[in-house]
Amino acid sequence: MGLQMLWLVLLASVAAVLIAAPGLRRTRPNAWWCFIGYPLTVVRIWASWRRLTGTTGLAVPRRPARALLGAVIVKGVALRPVPPRLGAPRLRQGGLEVTVRLHPGQVPDEFGQFALAFAHAWRMHAVRVVGDGRGFVRLVALAWDPLAAPHVPRGARPQLLRAVVGRREDGAVWAIDLHIAPHWLIVGATRSGKSTLIAALVKQLAPQPVALFGIDLKGGMELSLFEARLSALAPDRATARRLLLELMAEAESRMALCRSAGVRAVKDLPAKLRKVPIVIIVDEVAELFLMATRDDKTEVAEIATALLRIAQLGGALDVHLVIAGQRVGSDLGAGVTALRAQLAGRVCHRVTDPGTAEMALGDLSKEALEAAQRITLAEQGVAVTFGDDGQWTRAxxxxxxxxxxRRVALKHARLAPAWPGLLSVPTDADDEGVYL
Ligand SMILES: Nc1ncnc2c1ncn2[C@@H]1O[C@H](COP(=O)(O)OP(=O)(O)OP(=O)(O)O)[C@@H](O)[C@H]1O
Structure with missing residues (x-):
């Protein structure tokens, strides 16, 4: 009787879990994955591994395909080929990863071509093959599309000049790290998600001791949202020219300071001489380079020189550029191509003009360029970019x-260092916020 009761309770629990599972998956996907999805997938992986590696040819026969039988050579397909050894699947947020030991003669690429077969067999959204140790591959499986509704993980420790702006396709966080790539180029057609990405970047930089400058030649429409946190906002080209010349002078004075202190970067200066990092955000770069009259030509030349000089000097001097635009092609002039070469960080959203995608990714990776050209109208905010490992990824x-x-900018407005130049200076900056 006691045993029967136990069975009944067990069956009732299983039935309750099966009934509640779809609702839990919708409302609490992480909990669903931990308690239901992950154990089920582990069973599926173990149950399917032998067959899966057999049909894909990844299992290798222990015996050679020919053998000597008396005086006769026998050829054939060995029975029961041995699958590569599978480690224990480890739980990750929204997925799992498992290490596989390669048979001698196997390389990670052989597994890479069957990533889709693994995803289907295990009912996962995607499986990525990472070859990060000699003799092993890591299979990273994702339970759902991390790009569907990306969020910044709670409790992530903030780091100076590093902004977690979204998620990558492999489930990892997408970070714009100005220490690793000091300058960034962000391109994309209208409504592709450039301003949203800039907003995510500013949201993360706003609480940091960083001076933010905006150049927004759409009349300040986009960057004025953050005006409270900006040390200056240039809404037209004449003001942008003045601001860039001042910031170029600032970069040059930092260079002189480093030289006199005998160091190679601002970060190596003694604490009392150290300067606040500067991030200059430019929205719609094409407007800076358009020429209609002869006077424009001089202004454009000065702007192009200042941007290029800041880009060349800036990394070590903690003066960073984030340049966004819908159309960034070589037709805008030689200055743009030269500038592009200095912008190591690249983000390419959906583009309508092949020249712009080519400008953003063409010099780095052909596959990345093709992936960017496949981004659809519906995928707002999706972009192709490069990780710290130099590999391209969708994010x-x-x-x-x-x-x-606007709320974040107001909250951190007092951190905007006063800019002593010609441009607007936030009125509520107090001593605590002045770093320059
Ligand atoms: N990451 C995202 N997730 C969800 N929706 C997004 C995302 N990024 C952008 N969008 C949607 O796309 C719309 C357009 O985005 P955004 O204004 O950033 O584009 P844009 O490239 O700056 O356009 P424009 O060049 O015309 O200013 C936004 O209003 C938003 O609804």
Whole structure:
């Protein structure tokens, strides 16, 4: 009787879990994955491994395909080929990973071509093959599309000049790290998600001791959301020219300071001489380079020189550029191509003009360029970018609304260092916020 009761309770629990599972998956996907999805997938992986590696040819026969039988050579397909040894699947947020030991003669690429077969067999959204140790591959399986609704993980420790702006396709966070790539180029057609990405970037930089400058030649429409946190905002080309010349002078004075202190970078200066990092955000770069009259030509030349000089000097001097535009082609002039070469960080959203995608990714990876050209109209915020490992990946920024951007900027307005130049200076900057 006791045993029967136990069976009944067990069956009732299994039935309850099966009934509740779809609802739990919708409302609490992480909990569903931990308690239901992950154990089921582990069973599926173990149950399917032998067959899966057999049909894909990844299992290798222990015996050679020919053998000597008396005086006769016998050829054939060995029975029961041995699958590569599978480690224990480890739980990750929204997925799992498992290490596989390669048979002698196997390389990670052989597994890479069957990533889709693994994903189907295990009912996963995607499986990625990472060959990060000699003799092993790591299979990283994702339970759902991490780009569907990316968010910044709670409790992530903030680091100076590093902004977690979204998620990558492999489930890892997408970070714009100005220490690793000091300058960034962000391109994309209209409504592709550039401003949202900039908003995510500013949201992360706003609480940091960083001076933010905006150049927004759409009349300040986009960057004015953050005006409270900006040390200066240039809404037209004449003001942008003045600001860039001042910031170029600042970069040059930092260079002189480093030289006199005998160091190679601002970060190596003694604490009392150290300078606040500067991030200059340019929205719609094409407007800076357009020429209609002869006077424009001089202004454009000065702007192009200042941007290039800042880009060349800036990394070690903690003066960073984040340049965004819908159309960034070589037709804008030689200055743009020279500038592109200095912008190591690249982000390419959906583009309508092949020249712009080519400008952003063409010099780095043909596959990345093709992936960017496949981004559809519906995939707002999705972009192709490069990780710290130099590999390209698809990624999507978090969705920061204009109201949220304005709120964050106001909250951290006192951190905007006063800019002593010609441009608008936030009125409520107090001593605590002045770093320059
Ligand atoms: N990461 C995202 N997640 C969800 N929706 C997004 C995301 N990024 C952008 N969008 C949607 O796409 C719309 C357009 O985005 P955004 O204004 O950033 O594009 P844009 O490239 O800056 O356009 P424009 O060049 O015309 O200013 C936004 O209003 C938002 O609804």
């Amino acid at each position: 999507r920024s978090i969705h920061v609304t204009p109201e949220e951007a």
